[in-house]
Structures are given as structure tokens and as C-alpha cells.
Amino acid sequence: MKTTNPDRPVLLGVDFSSAPTRRKPITLALGSRHGAIVRLDGLQHFDTLAGFGEWLARPGHWLGGFDFPFCLPRELVRALGWPEQWLALMAHYAALPRAEIRELFAAFCAARPVGAKFAHRACDGPAGASPSMKWVNPPVAWMLHAGVPLLLAAGAELPGLQAGDPQRVALEAYPGLLARELLGRRSYKSDERAxxxxxxxxxxxxxxxALEQGRxxxxxxRLKLSHAQRDDLVADASGDRLDAVLCLMQAAWASAQPRYGWPADVDPxxxxxxSA
Structure with missing residues (x-):
């Protein structure tokens, strides 16, 4: 992996899928920051989890925003009697089959009142994100189940959660947070052709x-694109490429923030x- 400045990491934005295919791959946006300008340097696609994991494990210098949750709500973890230390929890969670996870999560929700079925992390509200225990529409619980083990196996560093290679830094991003700032509640994507x-x-x-104008x-x-890149992002009706770029922008912001922009009182x- 090459960068114009060896002291600066390549910036990544990742639109993730827990079950990638050729039609719906994991999309990786690569870029670089030059002051207040973020340049999109290219897009890559991975149609298997193994292929993406191999890419993450390669030697390199990067800082990335990944569009999947990095943990579960403490309230849920405590209710299930699971480990309350991050690495032990992730090992426990990754070892469970998804059918068992679904049953446990469904039983947790069934015992709660209407309007408060799901447990939330403290960051979900400020980000407007789905609860990380949600297993359908979108299945972010499966994205966590598939994604975090790839980062751990690759030896990446997850600041505030798990030490690793400081040259490869992974942070949780959420493209919907930036999209809503710029579009409000307007929808810009769908996987359904209709x-x-x-x-x-x-x-x-x-x-x-709005991204190009720095709004x-x-x-x-401000995002810098070629004409071909602009047309490519707009033409992708699924929004996957655009979501990867939104995560790239969030990673670029974090690259210049103390503690990558984490508040001082974040639950470890x-x-x-x-940017929530």
C-alpha cells in the first residue's frame, strides 16, 4: 500500500456486508487528506469475508472508518450474563452460532415493553444508529459477528477497545450520520430495484x-473527486460506494482529532x- 506521505496513513472507508457476494460486495474507499480536502484515491470490492480479511492483515499504514458496530449494549450484555470486558465479550459472541444469538436476543426483546424492545449503546442516540443487537433490517448484529473477528485476526488496533498494530487503526463509522446532516431524512439508496x-x-x-462543497x-x-468518480458514486443506486466514501470522510475527520474524536467518558x- 502506497501513500504520498509515509508519515500519514492511507484513509479508508468501509461499507460492510456480513455475507458479501459479487452482486453485493464489501466496498472499500481509499483516500488521503490534504488540509481540509479529502481526495478519493480509489475503490476496491471484496466478494468474500476471507478476501477482505486477507487485505486487512497485509502490512500497511491506514486509518479506517468501518460501517458496522464494534460492540453490544452493556445493558444487554449484563442481562445475558456475558463477559463485560470487551475482548472476552467479543470472543464469546463470535463463538456463538447466529441461531442461538437470535433466540437470546428475541427473548430479551419479548420481555420488554413496546417502544423499548431493544437495548441501545450510549452512542446510538447521538449517531441515529440502529441498535447493535438488531438482527434484521438492517442485520447489524450479524455485521458485528462477522466484522470484529476480521479486525482482531488481522491484528488491527481498535482505539479504546483493543491494542494492536498502531499502523492499522480501525474505528466505528456510520454513514447515515453524515448523510442526514446533509440531506435530512431524504432517502438516497435502495437495494431493491423497484x-x-x-x-x-x-x-x-x-x-x-454537498460533500464536494464542504457543507x-x-x-x-471537502471531498475532491474526478468527473468519473462523481458519476460512479451517483450511478450506484445501492449507495454502497457512496456509503464507503461517507465513512472515508468520517475517518479523515478522526485523523486530526485528539483520541480520534472520542468523548472522555465513553463506555470502554x-x-x-x-463524529457522533
Whole structure:
């Protein structure tokens, strides 16, 4: 992996899938920061978890924003009697079959009142993110189950959670946080062909334009694209490439923040979402 400045990491944004395929791969955006400018240097795609894991394990110097949760809510963990130390919890969680996890999580939700079925991490509210225990629509519990073990196997560092190679730093990102700042509640993507409407196409154009013009007050950064890259991001109706770029922008913001932008009082089990 090459970078224009050996002292600066390559920046990554990852749109993740817990079951990637050729049609729906893991999408990796690579970029670099130059002051307040973030340049998109390229996109890569992985149609297997193993292939993505091999890429993560390669020697390199990067800082990445990954679109999947890095932990479960402490309330849930405590209720299930699972380990309350992050690494032990992740080892326990990764060893469980998903069918068993689904049963445990469904029973937890069934015992709770309507409107408060799921437990949440402290970062979910500020980020507007789905609870990390949710196993459908979107199945972020499976993304956690598949994604964190890849980072651990690769020896990456997860600041605040797990020490590792300081040249390869992984942080939790959430593209919806940045997209909502710039678009409000307008939808810009869908995996269903019938829902890939002209309105969503216009929303993607508006989102890309907002990123290029640096309209995010939260990040204070401007995206630099070629004409071909701009057309490619807008044309992807699934939004996967654009989501990877949104995560890239969050990683670029974190690269210049003390503690990568983590608040001082973050729960060391639950972690935090970039720029929340």
C-alpha cells in the first residue's frame, strides 16, 4: 500500500456486508487528506469475508472508518450474563452460532415493553444508529459477528477497545450520520430495484455535491473527486460506494482529532461512533 506521505496513513472507508457476494460486495474507499480536502484515491470490492480479511492483515499504514458496530449494549450484555470486558465479550459472541444469538436476543426483546424492545449503546442516540443487537433490517448484529473477528485476526488496533498494530487503526463509522446532516431524512439508496427511483438519484447527486462543497459543519472537510468518480458514486443506486466514501470522510475527520474524536467518558465496553 502506497501513500504520498509515509508519515500519514492511507484513509479508508468501509461499507460492510456480513455475507458479501459479487452482486453485493464489501466496498472499500481509499483516500488521503490534504488540509481540509479529502481526495478519493480509489475503490476496491471484496466478494468474500476471507478476501477482505486477507487485505486487512497485509502490512500497511491506514486509518479506517468501518460501517458496522464494534460492540453490544452493556445493558444487554449484563442481562445475558456475558463477559463485560470487551475482548472476552467479543470472543464469546463470535463463538456463538447466529441461531442461538437470535433466540437470546428475541427473548430479551419479548420481555420488554413496546417502544423499548431493544437495548441501545450510549452512542446510538447521538449517531441515529440502529441498535447493535438488531438482527434484521438492517442485520447489524450479524455485521458485528462477522466484522470484529476480521479486525482482531488481522491484528488491527481498535482505539479504546483493543491494542494492536498502531499502523492499522480501525474505528466505528456510520454513514447515515453524515448523510442526514446533509440531506435530512431524504432517502438516497435502495437495494431493491423497484425503489431505485429518480428521487433517490437526485438525492445522491445532492449528497455528492454537498460533500464536494464542504457543507458538513460537523466535519469541516471537502471531498475532491474526478468527473468519473462523481458519476460512479451517483450511478450506484445501492449507495454502497457512496456509503464507503461517507465513512472515508468520517475517518479523515478522526485523523486530526485528539483520541480520534472520542468523548472522555465513553463506555470502554460499548465504544463510540465517529463524529457522533
Amino acid at each position: 425503489k431505485q427511483t429518480p428521487e433517490r438519484l437526485i438525492a445522491r447527486k445532492d449528497l455528492v455535491e 458538513s459543519v460537523r466535519l469541516g472537510l 465496553l460499548e465504544g463510540w461512533i465517529l
